[in-house]
Amino acid sequence: MAKYFCKFCGEENSDPASLLRNSCPKHPAGFRNGKHELFEGPEDSEYRCIYCGESKRVFRDIVTQSCPKHPDGFRKGNHVPYEGGTKSEYTCKYCGEHKSDFRSLVTSSCPKHPDGFRKGNHSPLK
Ligand SMILES: [Zn+2]
Ligand SMILES: [Zn+2]
Ligand SMILES: [Zn+2]
Numbered sequence: 001m002a003k004y005f006c007k008f009c010g011e012e013n014s015d016p017a018s019l020l021r022n023s024c025p026k027h028p029a030g031f032r033n034g035k036h037e038l039f040e041g042p043e044d045s046e047y048r049c050i051y052c053g054e055s056k057r058v059f060r061d062i063v064t065q066s067c068p069k070h071p072d073g074f075r076k077g078n079h080v081p082y083e084g085g086t087k088s089e090y091t092c093k094y095c096g097e098h099k100s101d102f103r104s105l106v107t108s109s110c111p112k113h114p115d116g117f118r119k120g121n122h123s124p125l126k
Contacts, residue, residue, distance in 0.1 A: 003043055006036035007081060010060030026063070026078075041083035049079035050124060053103025069107070069121075084126040092122035 009026035013019040027034035052069035066075035095112035099105040109118035
């Protein structure tokens with residue numbers, strides 16, 4: 001049976017409607033200030049963080065652990081799961097650079113980053 005996950009807290013349910021009805025303890029607006037939201041990526045053998053490239057086999061482990069490369073600062077927020085699934089190649093949405101290794105794409109700086117030349121890392125297209 002398919003599994004659906006909340007992209008904030010990792011809550012898992014086989015029925016997406018019942019997931020969306022309930023409030024989320026890790027909602028970005030605050031504890032139970034909003035509902036769970038669906039992770040839109042495929043059910044996969046591995047889930048990857050778009051900031052640091054860390055990968056985990058369990059979805060909940062990605063969204064509940066802090067990220068050393070979070071844009072707000074070192075471990076100021078949790079890993080954010082990539083919604084594109086496993087691919088043979090990953091492409092940067094700013095400059096079009098592509099690499100077969102997800103982590104090496106998201107951990108190297110991007111010449112076309114919106115904040116300026118190499119002011120941030122490549123960001124993967126879905
Ligand atoms: Zn949630
Ligand atoms: Zn991370
Ligand atoms: Zn780039």
